[in-house]
Amino acid sequence: MAQVIKKRQGRPPTMENPRGRILDEAAALFARDGYESASLGSLADAVGVTKAAIYHYYPNKKEIYEAIIVQTLEGLLSHVTRRLDENMTPSEALSSFMSAHAEYFEANYHGFVTMLVGFGGMENSAFIVDAQKIRRNYEGKLRNIIEHGVADGHFRQVDPSVTTRAVLSMLNWMVRWFKPGGERSAVSFAEEYCDLILGGLRLQT
Amino acid sequence: MAQVIKKRQGRPPTMENPRGRILDEAAALFARDGYESASLGSLADAVGVTKAAIYHYYPNKKEIYEAIIVQTLEGLLSHVTRRLDENMTPSEALSSFMSAHAEYFEANYHGFVTMLVGFGGMENSAFIVDAQKIRRNYEGKLRNIIEHGVADGHFRQVDPSVTTRAVLSMLNWMVRWFKPGGERSAVSFAEEYCDLILGGLRLQT
Numbered sequence: 570m571a572q573v574i575k576k577r578q579g580r581p582p583t584m585e586n587p588r589g590r591i592l593d594e595a596a597a598l599f600a601r602d603g604y605e606s607a608s609l610g611s612l613a614d615a616v617g618v619t620k621a622a623i624y625h626y627y628p629n630k631k632e633i634y635e636a637i638i639v640q641t642l643e644g645l646l647s648h649v650t651r652r653l654d655e656n657m658t659p660s661e662a663l664s665s666f667m668s669a670h671a672e673y674f675e676a677n678y679h680g681f682v683t684m685l686v687g688f689g690g691m692e693n694s695a696f697i698v699d700a701q702k703i704r705r706n707y708e709g710k711l712r713n714i715i716e717h718g719v720a721d722g723h724f725r726q727v728d729p730s731v732t733t734r735a736v737l738s739m740l741n742w743m744v745r746w747f748k749p750g751g752e753r754s755a756v757s758f759a760e761e762y763c764d765l766i767l768g769g770l771r772l773q774t
Numbered sequence: 775m776a777q778v779i780k781k782r783q784g785r786p787p788t789m790e791n792p793r794g795r796i797l798d799e800a801a802a803l804f805a806r807d808g809y810e811s812a813s814l815g816s817l818a819d820a821v822g823v824t825k826a827a828i829y830h831y832y833p834n835k836k837e838i839y840e841a842i843i844v845q846t847l848e849g850l851l852s853h854v855t856r857r858l859d860e861n862m863t864p865s866e867a868l869s870s871f872m873s874a875h876a877e878y879f880e881a882n883y884h885g886f887v888t889m890l891v892g893f894g895g896m897e898n899s900a901f902i903v904d905a906q907k908i909r910r911n912y913e914g915k916l917r918n919i920i921e922h923g924v925a926d927g928h929f930r931q932v933d934p935s936v937t938t939r940a941v942l943s944m945l946n947w948m949v950r951w952f953k954p955g956g957e958r959s960a961v962s963f964a965e966e967y968c969d970l971i972l973g974g975l976r977l978q979t
Contacts, residue, residue, distance in 0.1 A: 605810050660976060715975075724975050731966045732975065738947035739940050746939070761936045769974020770920075770929050770937065771865060 584618075588626055591616055592640050595633045596679035604634060604683075634683065635696035641680035642703040648673040650710065659718030663736070664763045666711055670740050671759035678749045685744045708733060736766060789823075793831050796821055797845050800838045801884035809839060809888075839888065840901035846885035847908040853878040855915065864923030868941070869968045871916055875945050876964035883954045890949045913938060941971060 584590060594615040598607045609630060613620045627633045652669035653662055674681050712733045718724035739762045747755055789795060799820040803812045814835060818825045832838045857874040858867055879886050917938045923929035944967045952960055 663975070718975070722977060725973065725977050727970060727975060728966060731963065732970060734951070734963075735944050735967050735970055739943045741950075742943035742947050745946075758936065758939075761933060762940050765932060765937060765940055765971065765974075767974055767976045768930065769970075769972055769976075770868070770923070770932060771972045771974075772927060772930050773978045 587622075588636070589640075591623060591626055592633065592637050593679070596637045596641075596683045599634065599637070600679040600682040600686075604630075632696070635700070637680055638684045639696050639699050639703070641677055641684050642700055642707065644677060644680075645670065645673050646703055646707045646710075649707070653710070653714075659714055659721070659723045660767055662714045663711075663718070663767065664760070666714060667736065667740060667759040667763045668756050671743070671755035674740070674743060675747075675749050675755040681744050685741055708737065711736060732766075736762075739766075792827075793841070794845075796828060796831055797838065797842050798884070801842045801846075801888045804839065804842070805884040805887040805891075809835075837901070840905070842885055843889045844901050844904050844908070846882055846889050847905055847912065849882060849885075850875065850878050851908055851912045851915075854912070858915070858919075864919055864926070864928045865972055867919045868916075868923070868972065869965070871919060872941065872945060872964040872968045873961050876948070876960035879945070879948060880952075880954050880960040886949050890946055913942065916941060937971075941967075944971075 591612070595607070595612050598612055598615060602611075607630070609620050609623055612633075613623050616623070627636065649666055649669040652665045654665075657665060712729050715724065715727070715729040715732050719726060719729060740759065743755060743758065747758070749755075796817070800812070800817050803817055803820060807816075812835070814825050814828055817838075818828050821828070832841065854871055854874040857870045859870075862870060917934050920929065920932070920934040920937050924931060924934060945964065948960060948963065952963070954960075
């Protein structure tokens with residue numbers, strides 16, 4: 570069935586996955602104009618519906634912003650989880666985690682910019698609890714990889730929490746300098762970061 | 775001579791280093807309230823002068839914001855440069871660079887938050903050129919350390935640009951999770967990051 574989207578109608582329009590589409594367009598808008606400058610009117614134009622249709626799904630801009638964060642985190646968690654496998658060595662798992670993170674980041678660039686560049690923290694609603702739970706779960710997966718590697722002697726006796734933070738810092742800071750569509754993929758940078766973290770800078774003699 | 779600062783006077787007040795004081799108070803205000811919410815009125819209150827006195831030094835909020843960035847970068851560059859010494863090994867120089875960065879960050883936390891959390895990019899004025907020049911100079915110092923280490927066989931054959939980015943990512947991301955005044959200093963985290971980058975995660979057998 571062809572999608573028929575008429576503007577100026579009060580009822581929600583006929584479109585597939587309306588919440589997802591609204592969040593995708595809003596993330597692009599926030600990433601381009603900034604959260605403060607983005608209006609629900611321009612969001613409605615971008616989606617091709619009326620403002621009333623937007624309000625049908627989300628009560629205000631703040632809630633859209635928070636829903637983008639939760640959606641991005643959920644997608645990241647499930648994408649990275651699918652790439653991990655119990656039979657991997659800790660080095661393989663770390664490499665897989667970092668590459669999968671970078672891949673998802675590049676494919677969901679606007680959501681990451683919205684989430685990480687810092688248009689202001691999350692303030693209200695049940696979304697905060699969701700986001701914190703997913704983030705803890707996500708960071709926990711990475712820390713597990715490090716902890717297992719340290720426990721079985723594959724890795725040095727490093728502090729798993731500090732190492733987890735170091736890895737996530739390198740990946741998260743990409744949002745500040747990486748632009749999709751250039752010569753190198755985010756994954757290729759993540760692979761080089763992973764090699765650096767695994768092998769170290771100092772020549773072992 | 776005692777400082778005499780009267781409110782409600784049109785002329786610039788008598789205070790030492792007025793530009794520095796305005797920028798420090800503005801950075802604290804931006805870090806606390808966000809750039810958008812901060813008003814020149816509350817800045818004047820925080821400094822203890824009139825709005826007219828603020829305008830005597832800076833024409834608008836944007837220029838204050840950009841001046842904070844330049845001041846923070848200048849201070850960072852000169853602080854870190856003082857800690858480097860030509861007789862250091864590349865490992866020592868890297869360690870010194872990272873610790874000095876973290877030390878300056880913790881001591882100038884509000885300036886870093888204003889600079890890095892992303893209240894929006896710099897837009898106008900000669901400050902942009904200054905900031906870019908200082909940033910290039912700063913990153914160049916770090917890249918030099920890596921390049922020398924690779925050239926003299928002290929470090930592995932890594933890509934100096936990617937390694938420079940990895941190190942700065944770990945340091946810069948601190949602005950998103952580190953809060954001054956806690957149990958651990960920023961320097962102690964930087965030391966652990968440096969050990970990780972130098973020695974690597976994988977046990978060398």
